[in-house]
Structures are given as structure tokens and as C-alpha cells.
Amino acid sequence: MNLINRPRRLRLNSSIRSLVRETKLNVDDFIYPLFLVEGEKIKEEISTLPGNYHFSVDMLEKEIDEIYSLGIKAVLLFGVPDKKDPFGSEAYSNTGVVQQGIKEIKKINKDILVITDICMCQYTDHGHCGIIHDYDVSNDETLNYLAKIALSHAKAGADMVAPSDMMDGRVAAIRKILDDNSYKDVSIMAYSAKYASAFYGPFRAAAHSTPQFGDRRTYQMDPANSDEALREIELDLKEGADIVMVKPALAYLDIIRRVKDNYNVPIAAYNVSGEYAMIKAAIEKGLVDERSIVTESLTSMKRAGADIIITYFAKDMARWIQEGR
Numbered sequence: 323m324n325l326i327n328r329p330r331r332l333r334l335n336s337s338i339r340s341l342v343r344e345t346k347l348n349v350d351d352f353i354y355p356l357f358l359v360e361g362e363k364i365k366e367e368i369s370t371l372p373g374n375y376h377f378s379v380d381m382l383e384k385e386i387d388e389i390y391s392l393g394i395k396a397v398l399l400f401g402v403p404d405k406k407d408p409f410g411s412e413a414y415s416n417t418g419v420v421q422q423g424i425k426e427i428k429k430i431n432k433d434i435l436v437i438t439d440i441c442m443c444q445y446t447d448h449g450h451c452g453i454i455h456d457y458d459v460s461n462d463e464t465l466n467y468l469a470k471i472a473l474s475h476a477k478a479g480a481d482m483v484a485p486s487d488m489m490d491g492r493v494a495a496i497r498k499i500l501d502d503n504s505y506k507d508v509s510i511m512a513y514s515a516k517y518a519s520a521f522y523g524p525f526r527a528a529a530h531s532t533p534q535f536g537d538r539r540t541y542q543m544d545p546a547n548s549d550e551a552l553r554e555i556e557l558d559l560k561e562g563a564d565i566v567m568v569k570p571a572l573a574y575l576d577i578i579r580r581v582k583d584n585y586n587v588p589i590a591a592y593n594v595s596g597e598y599a600m601i602k603a604a605i606e607k608g609l610v611d612e613r614s615i616v617t618e619s620l621t622s623m624k625r626a627g628a629d630i631i632i633t634y635f636a637k638d639m640a641r642w643i644q645e646g647r
């Protein structure tokens with residue numbers, strides 16, 4: 323008997339394909355990043371991240387309503403302050419743009435989960451993620467500032483803080499200050515395996531956070547390393563991280579998978595600005611089909627093991643999921 327194994331049987335039509343589909347994107351998976359600027363009546367498209375905007379706090383209501391109606395329940399806030407100084411003092415000011423934004427979003431819709439990026443690079447005049455001495459970021463001194471920033475976000479009403487600076491010991495420092503001030507329920511999503519990546523270019527243009535000298539390779543991870551990612555994850559979990567992150571996503575799917583296989587905690591993947599901008603540029607050139615390529619890329623992150631995806635495509639993808647196939 324001539325027996326051919328026929329895997330194609332399970333691909334015959336879309337109904338059977340969806341029956342056996344292993345990975346399905348869900349709107350609950352997404353976190354949508356928002357960029358907040360000072361001033362009033364500002365909603366300005368970010369040229370490096372087409373389809374995404376700089377918002378002044380008074381312009382958030384329509385955006386939050388739209389996000390919520392699409393089923394997206396979590397936003398990640400980035401502040402773009404007017405004033406920068408060596409100590410990034412706007413980052414922990416109680417009247418800072420993120421602190422105002424948190425309060426405003428909670429007023430608009432208390433069910434939206436407000437997550438804040440904890441870093442100094444948008445707030446320092448030198449553009450590095452910490453306090454500088456002799457052209458180097460001073461790790462331990464920076465920890466006090468990061469803790470202060472996290473506390474000020476918690477005071478304003480943030481549900482979760484997300485340190486992206488890559489200083490050693492920052493998760494413990496943040497956990498301690500939050501607990502000491504009775505914010506024990508504010509959770510920490512640590513950018514644990516954050517690589518020194520060229521894929522952040524469009525974000526830095528959007529957030530005005532390009533370093534004025536040097537680069538971030540003394541604190542962000544070497545793209546060549548994988549075992550080190552597991553060590554970083556391990557440390558952050560020991561220090562109290564609730565969710566760990568791998569960033570960027572597409573060029574680091576192997577890292578996401580290793581973390582998934584080794585740790586039993588929620589994993590977030592950050593589909594970063596460069597990944598978004600490259601796909602957008604290819605769409606604009608007519609080289610690829612938008613919906614298919616976005617669905618395929620985000621699915622690959624979930625298939626690799628991500629439970630949560632931070633993406634500038636969140637609203638588009640949510641719309642496509644709502645529409646169905």
C-alpha cells in the first residue's frame with residue numbers, strides 16, 4: 323500500500339485551519355505606548371512613528387476612549403518634557419507630564435491599566451539613562467533617582483512601573499521604595515533583557531532621548547548574548563519583578579523562547595519603534611500587505627513565548643481582530 327502522510331488535510335480551508343491554529347492573538351495581549359508632551363491642544367503625528375502622536379494631557383480623552391472601545395486595556399506612558407537637566411528632575415516632579423497624564427487617564431477611565439516607563443534619558447540634558455560622572459553613568463547614584471521617579475508615578479496613581487534604564491539593582495530599589503510607602507500593589511514590569519539595539523532610532527527621535535555623547539553599550543545588553551539574558555531575568559525576578567521583558571522582539575525571538583522555557587512568569591515582548599517603522603516604510607512602498615505582515619510578526623512573538631506584546635500596532639491589530647477574517 324502506498325501510504326502518504328497528509329498534513330495538508332488540516333489546511334484544507336479556513337475553518338479547519340482555525341480549528342488547529344496553535345497561536346491566536348488576543349486584544350488582551352496588547353499594551354499601547356503613548357507619548358505625552360507639555361502644553362495644550364497638541365495632537366501631533368510623530369514623523370518617525372506614523373500613526374502615533376504626541377499628546378498634550380488635555381487631548382487624551384478621545385484617544386483613551388478609542389483605545390478602550392477597541393478592547394485595549396493597558397497603556398505605557400512616555401514623557402517628553404520641555405525642560406531637561408543633568409539630574410532629570412522633571413522625571414520625578416509631581417507636576418511632570420507623566421504624573422499629570424496618569425491622573426488624567428485615571429479620571430477618564432479608571433479601568434485602563436496605566437503603566438509608566440521608568441528611565442531618565444528623556445529628562446537628562448545629556449540623554450543618558452542615569453546620572454553622569456566622568457562620561458559614565460553612575461549606577462548606584464542613579465538607583466535613588468529611579469526609585470524617586472517610580473514613587474512619584476505610584477503617588478499619581480500608576481498601576482505598574484516599567485524600569486527601562488538597565489541599571490543593576492533597580493528593581494530592588496524600586497520595590498523597596500514602593501513597599502516602604504505602602505504601594506505594595508503597584509507591580510513592576512522589568513525591561514530585563516534590553517539590548518543595546520539600533521532598532522530604537524525612531525523612538526529616540528520621538529522622545530528626544532538620543533545620547534549626546536557615547537552610546538548605551540555600558541548598560542544595555544550586547545546583542546550577541548543569550549545566556550546573559552537569562553542571568554538578567556533571574557536577577558530581576560529575585561529583586562521582585564512581576565513581569566519580565568525582552569526588547570526588541572523580532573530580532574530576539576530566540577531569547578523570548580529561552581526565557582519561556584526557563585521561567586514560569588509572564589513575559590512581555592517589546593515590538594520596538596524600529597521594527598514598526600521598517601514595516602510601515604515597506605507598506606508605504608507597496609512592498610508588503612499591511613494586515614498580513616503585522617499579524618504574522620505579532621503572532622511570531624506570541625508563538626516564541628510572549629504573553630504580552632507592547633506594540634505601536636496595537637490599535638490596528640485590535641481593529642483587525644474585531645473585524646474577524
Ligand code: PBG
Pocket residue numbers: 439441443451486487521522523524525526531593594595596
Ligand atoms: C528609554 C526607552 C527606550 C525605549 C523604551 N524606553 C529607548 C532607549 O533605550 O534608547 C525604546 C522603545 C522603542 O524603540 O520603541 N530608555
